[in-house]
Amino acid sequence: MTRKATALDVARRAGVSRSAVSLVLNGRGEGNVAKDSQQRILAAAAELNYTPNAIARSLRDQRTRVIGLVSDAAVTSPFDGEIIAGADALARSRGFVTLATDTEQDAERDLDAVRTLLDRRVDGLIYVTVGLHELHVPQGMLTLPAALANCYASPDSPPGAGALTSVQPDEVAGGRDAAAHLIALGHRRIAFLGGEYSSPAVALREAGFRAAMAEAGLPVREDWVLEAGFDIAPGHAASTALLSAPASERPTALLAGNDRAAVGMVLAAARLGLDVPRDVSIMGYDDERRVAALMIPPLSTVQLPLRRIGEEAMRAVLGVLDGGGPGRAQRPAGEPFLIPCRLVPRESTGPAPA
Amino acid sequence: MTRKATALDVARRAGVSRSAVSLVLNGRGEGNVAKDSQQRILAAAAELNYTPNAIARSLRDQRTRVIGLVSDAAVTSPFDGEIIAGADALARSRGFVTLATDTEQDAERDLDAVRTLLDRRVDGLIYVTVGLHELHVPQGMLTLPAALANCYASPDSPPGAGALTSVQPDEVAGGRDAAAHLIALGHRRIAFLGGEYSSPAVALREAGFRAAMAEAGLPVREDWVLEAGFDIAPGHAASTALLSAPASERPTALLAGNDRAAVGMVLAAARLGLDVPRDVSIMGYDDERRVAALMIPPLSTVQLPLRRIGEEAMRAVLGVLDGGGPGRAQRPAGEPFLIPCRLVPRESTGPAPA
DNA sequence: TTGAAAGCGTTACCAC
DNA sequence: GTGGTAACGCTTTCAA
Secondary structure (H helix, E strand, O other): OOOOOOHHHHHHHHOOOHHHHHHHHOOOOOOOOOHHHHHHHHHHHHHHOOOOOHHHHHHHHOOOOEEEEEEOOHHHOHHHHHHHHHHHHHHHHOOOEEEEEEOOOOOOHHHHHHHHHHHOOOOEEEEEEEEEEEEOOOHHHHHOOEEEEEEEEOOOOOOOHHHOEEEEEOHHHHHHHHHHHHHHOOOOOEEEEEOOOOOHHHHHHHHHHHHHHHHOOOOOOHHHEEEOOOOHHHHHHHHHHHHOOOHHHOOOEEEEOOHHHHHHHHHHHHHOOOOOOOOOEEEOOEOOOOOOOOOOOOOEEEEOOHHHHHHHHHHHHHHHHOOOOOOOOOOOOOOOEEEOOEEEOOOOOOOOOO | OOOOOOHHHHHHHHOOOHHHHHHHHOOOOOOOOOHHHHHHHHHHHHHHOOOOOHHHHHHHHOOOOEEEEEEOOHHHOHHHHHHHHHHHHHHHHOOOEEEEEEOOOOOOHHHHHHHHHHHOOOOEEEEEEEEEEEEOOOHHHHHOOEEEEEEEEOOOOOOOHHHOEEEEEOHHHHHHHHHHHHHHOOOOOEEEEEOOOOOHHHHHHHHHHHHHHHHOOOOOOHHHEEEOOOOHHHHHHHHHHHHOOOHHHOOOEEEEOOHHHHHHHHHHHHHOOOOOOOOOEEEOOEOOOOOOOOOOOOOEEEEOOHHHHHHHHHHHHHHHHOOOOOOOOOOOOOOOEEEOOEEEOOOOOOOOOO
C-alpha cells in the first residue's frame, strides 16, 4: 500500500523537470523535449507505474470528466439499469466516467443528489427515471449541460427547463405497431389491457392502438380497453375475466401493458385450457430480459429502447462539452427526442382463430 | 451558468480571511472567530450559495470520500442492482459517494476499471458480481481498503487476496431451510431442480438440501436431482417431464433454482391440469422483486439478502477508513462472511397430497 | 530544449 | 482572534 508515484518522482528519476514529464506524457513532447529525455521519461513512468492523479488534474483543468446521473430508482430496477448502462458505455468510450446517485423514489432527495453531484463538480448531468415520467426539474440541473432520459420537464419546472434535451421512447408508434401486428394476423377482436394510467406511457400506447384500429376500419370495444396492471397477478386477474367468456364473445388477442402482465395472461389462458397462440394471441411490451424471449411460448412484444435512450441522453450532454464536434446535427431544443420501439414478433401471437 | 462562489468570495463579502471562512463552515469557529464575524460569514455563504469544492478538498485531504464499485454486469442486472443500492445507501449515510463501473462481463476490462478508479483516487473498492462467483482479484484492489460482494478470491489471485473480506449469502443454509420447509409440510418426494451448476451456489444449496433430507431420514432420489436452469423455459421443460408421471410416481414438491424457473414450473403444472399447491408444491429462490410475491399463486421462496451483502461489504471498507470505530468487532480475515437467507413461505407450497 | 513559477480551491499551521 | 502562507499534484506559460 505504498504511496502512488507523482510526476515529480518521474521527473527526478528521469533527471528532468516536471514540465517535461507532463509534456511527454500528454503527447506534446515532440519538438519540445529532447529525444533521449523523452525515452528516459517514458521509461521512468513505466517503472514507477505512474498515472496522473485525476483529482489534481480535475482541479487544474476545471473539468472532471465525470457525468452525474440522478435516477429515481434506477439501480434497483432492471429497466433503468439498461439506460444507465447505455449512458455509461458511451461516456466511457469518450474518456468520461459516470457518477450515479439513486433517490430511491424519494422526490425530496433529488435536490440533495443534484447538489452532491454539483459539489463534486460533474461536467454534466442526466436525470434518469424508471418509467416515462413527468419530472419537476431540480433547479441545479440548469446550471450545466444536462439532459433528461425517459422523462420530461413538468410545467412547474424552473424557467429554462423546457429547453433540456428529453429522450423518450416513441410510445405512440409502439402501441400502433403492436396493434398493427395483430391486425395483420387477422385479429379483429383485440383487447387493450394497458398497465396503469398513472404511467403516461399507457395513454400514449392506447392512442397508437386506436390509430391502428381506425386505420384498419376496426371498431374499438370500450369495455375491452382497461387497466390490467404491470405485474403478473393483475394481468392474470384481468385476462381471466375476459377469457372466461365463450369463444365467440371473447377477444382473440390481448395487448398487455408489459411482459410480466403478459406472463400472467399466458398463465390465465393455461388455467382456462386455452392454447397460446392457437386460441388467443398475447402480446407483451418492453422485451424484458430473461422474461420475454424465455417465456413459453416466447412472447411477441415491443422493445423499449432503453440502452439507446441512455446513449442519446449522454450524447446530447457530451455534445455540448466536446464543443459539438464537426458536422454535428443540432437538435431543436424543447422538442422530445423520440426513439423508435422495435416490434419483436415471437410465438405468443399467431393467426386469429377462424 | 455563472461560476460557483469560492471561499475567497465569501471571505471578501464578509470582510474576513479565507481561513476564518473555513473554520466557521467546518464548525470550528467557536473560540477561534469573533461572534459577529461568524454571523457575517454564515450570511455571506448563504447569500452566495456557497458550498466547498469537493475536488479541491479531495486534493488537499488526500481522500475523496468516493468508494469505487466494480461490477461484472450489475447495472444491467435486477439482482446486482440491489447489492449496489445497499452499498450506496450505507455509503451515502456516512457522507461517501459510490462510483460504479460495469465491465459488462468482459473479464479483461476489470483491470482497466480498477485502474480508472484508482486514478480517480477512490478511498476504497468493492467488487460486485451478479451471481456468487469465484473471482480472479485484480492486482490493484490490494493497494487500498477493499471487499468482495457476492464473490470470493480464486486460488490464482495475487497473494494477499485471500485476506479480503468476502460477503456471501449462506447458500447451504438457504437450501437446507427450503427443504426443511417442504419436509415440515409433510412432503417426502422432493425434487431438487437446481439452476446451473456453473454457479457455485447450486452445489451449496444441493448440499443443504441433502443435509435436510438426511436429518429427516428421507431418501434422495438421484434422478430427481437435476439441472433445470435459471429461466422460465428450462424450468418449464424440466418440470413438465417430471410432472407428467402418474401421481404416485411423481414428486409432490419441486425446489427450483430461482423464481423465474419456478414460474416456468407453475406454468407447466397449469398446462398439465395440476393445481399449485394442492397437487404439487413449488418453491422458488431469490425472492425476486416483481415476480415472487406477485405470481399467481405467490411463490414460497428463499430470499437472497442482496441489499445486506452490499451493505456489509461497504461496512467492511468504511470500517477500515473510519478507523474502525469504537468497540468494532473485527472479523477474522480470510473467512467468508456469510449472510443468512430468509425463508419466505407464501402460497405456492402447501401440505403434501394424501 | 529546459526549468521555474503561477494557479486551480481547499484546509491547517503559525505568526501576529 | 485574526490573517497570511504552504501544500496537495497537475498543466501551462514564460523566461532563460
